[in-house]
Amino acid sequence: MAEPRNRYSTVSLVLHWLIAALVITQVALIAGHEAVEGDRTFLNLHKSVGLGILILTLGRLGWRIANPALPLPEDMPRWQKLVARATHLLFYLLLIAMPLVGWAASSAAGRDIVWFGLFNWPLLPIGGGREMAGSLMDLHEAAAKALYVLIALHVAGALKHHFMDRDNVLHRMIPWIPRRP
Structure with a gap:
């Protein structure tokens, strides 16, 4: 019988x-964009990276479906398992929805998306102009705030497992952390 995977x-x-x-890069790119009014360089990179995140997240979701998550520790309370699973599900949802909404906002405003300067990413067939784009950007920004909360929850959970529960949950995602017996 094969030994269960531990990472x-x-x-x-x-x-x-x-x-x-790339998510951290997105935060830096938006901060850069806000710091240099009128220059769209940071914003254009933000759009390209966002679409890259969309592609990678869809790939990760496909990989996850084909390779299910490792089981959580048996002694972990059920409510914590539910929170962990809900957090991961919300990550996938936001990391797919945010780029789609940003893409839709650019499309509604008729703003080209030049993917890393290589080619024009096709715009979605969405009308509504600046008003629709503004509404979509409000949604995009609200999703970013929700993502920040999820990141904080995710990091806090990982640190709790490592320092308080003293289990191997963090080792599974950072293999150079020594495995506990």
Whole structure:
């Protein structure tokens, strides 16, 4: 009988940490955009990275369906397991919805999306002009705030597992942390 896996696959690890790094990059790009009014360089990069996050998240979701998550510790309370699963589900939802809403906002406003300067990303067939784009951007920004809350919850949960529960949950996603017996 095969020994159960004690960490996520390399593909899962790379996608997790790459998407996490890109989300942090998004925050920096928006801060840069707000700091230099009138220059759209940061905003254009933000759009490209956002669409990259969409593609990677869809890939990660497909990988996750084909390679289910590791089971949570048996002694973990049921409510914590539910919160963990809900948090992951909400991550997928937001990491797919946010780029789609941003794409829709650019499309409604008729603003081109030049993907990393390589080609024009096709705009969605959405009308409504600036008013619709503004409403969509309000939704995009609200989703970003929800994402910040999820990130804080996710990091707090990982640290709780490592320092308080002293289990191997964090080791599964950061393999160079020594595994506890």
